[in-house]
Every structure is written in C-alpha cells, then in structure tokens.
Amino acid sequence: MTDATDADLPRGIGRPATGALTLAGYTRLEQLDGVPAKDLLALHGVGPKAIRVLTEELAERGMALG
Template sequence: MADEEGDLPREVGRPATRALHAAGYTRLGQLEGVPGADLLALHGVGPKAVRLLREALAERGSDLA
C-alpha cells in the first residue's frame, strides 16, 4: 500500500510520488493542511493523485487544505 521510502499510497502513481518526493513530501502526514492547488502545481501530480491523497488522509482523520 505504501512506497518504500515513506508512507505515500502507491496508488498515486510513480510520477506523482517522484514529484512529491522532489518537493520534500515523503510521508503522508506532511501533506496535512497543504493546499490541493499547491500539489496540482507539481509536474506529475494530477487530480487523481490529489483525490487519492485526500482519501488516504481522510482515513487518518485529516485532510489537505
């Protein structure tokens, strides 16, 4: 379910995971409160990835901004 270097869901895909890692986000908890628009601005992160990240955060009781 999670990638090897952090706990980002694998379902977000490799391009999005690489983009998130390049931006310094390796753990799902780091995304709490980050605006979805900021994530969409990263090359490789699309609406599906943001939706999956929101869903994963919701399971933990948190969300993006």
C-alpha cells in the same frame, strides 16, 4: 534526500506523483495535512487522480488537504 521508493505515500497515486512529491520534500502522508491541493497540483506529475487518492487516504487518518 529520500528515494521515491522509500517514501511513505500511497502507491495508488502513481510513480510520477510520488516522485514529484518526494522531490518537493513530502515523503510521508502526514506531511500533506493542511497543504492546499492547488499547491500540489502545481507539481509536475501530480494530477487529479493523485489528489483524489491523497484526499481519501488523509481522510481515513483524520487529516485533510488545505
């Protein structure tokens, strides 16, 4: 399993969100392309701020949440 500190996720989402996403198997930003925001919000530690940051970071790379 990948440690949250090794995850390729934006730092701006915060440590709780990074840990929650990593535990759910998301270690790279690209893996979130097409994933519904409501699924991510269901993870303990992922809140509206994390969704906003992820949405912005994905958009910069031509990707989006589902």
